[in-house]
């Protein structure tokens with residue numbers, strides 16, 4: 001077997017299944033090398049089916065750590081229905097501490113629907129969309145800002161064409177009670193996991209839980225809270241598994257929209273970005289967003305950058321050194337849905 005993805009998951013089988021999805025990929029060090037992607041599947045009778053995944057991007061750690069913890073804690077007798085956990089979907093990227101795979105440069109969240117005869121990232125994306133997503137009712141794909149970006153902790157769904165499915169996605173999102181959530185309009189052909197979930201007939205939930213290629217007590221607690229509340233809302237478990245008391249600190253949800261290029265400020269040349277505000281700040285149109293320095297021309301005054309639109313700062317670049325094309329800061333618009 002030189003292409004494809006090898007697995008032994010039996011979706012109908014009751015009980016505990018664990019092991020590795022294997023993607024054969026011949027490399028210099030190892031002609032018969034296989035990329036091994038760990039998973040756990042538990043099934044206890046009929047009921048809801050939930051897929052929890054992280055490591056779609058390698059350098060986003062909250063989901064990777066909380067889902068491997070959940071794999072160690074969850075028991076078949078403690079659930080109803082089925083749960084599949086894939087904590088490191090793009091394991092080469094995770095092991096390289098990078099967003100994309102070092103083998104093929106693959107950005108998994110731009111690789112759907114994938115290709116069964118393509119590069120490893122494309123093969124995994126194809127397996128996820130056609131088999132794993134298609135065999136679950138709900139997909140929760142956990143992200144963060146990654147090495148270069150700070151992100152407002154928030155949940156995310158993509159707008160669904162099916163009104164009933166969109167309503168159910170919003171209902172589950174509210175049950176996880178984040179302070180912020182945003183609805184992306186990426187269209188039915190989106191190369192993202194959320195686009196893939198919709199095409200596979202599943203409800204897709206995602207979110208940004210931290211950033212900067214690190215975790216904090218707050219980002220880990222928010223991630224645990226969302227996983228626990230989703231498990232309980234679906235009826236997979238009757239209480240929290242990762243330890244957060246479900247039902248505490250419920251705050252009103254603010255929905256956000258990010259749909260116009262003018263909501264972001266992008267670099268058009270090499271420079272060094274100094275932010276004036278951090279994620280979570282409420283800003284007005286015309287307000288100072290930061291300053292863009294030129295260390296190659298120290299005699300030149302820094303350029304003052306202004307927000308074109310009002311809203312809540314949802315992300316900002318963490319790496320000061322920037323190049324043309326880099327997104328420096330973004331504001332999302334508060335909306336009612």
Ligand SMILES: [Zn+2]
Nearest residue numbers: 057060143144
């Ligand atoms: Zn990501």
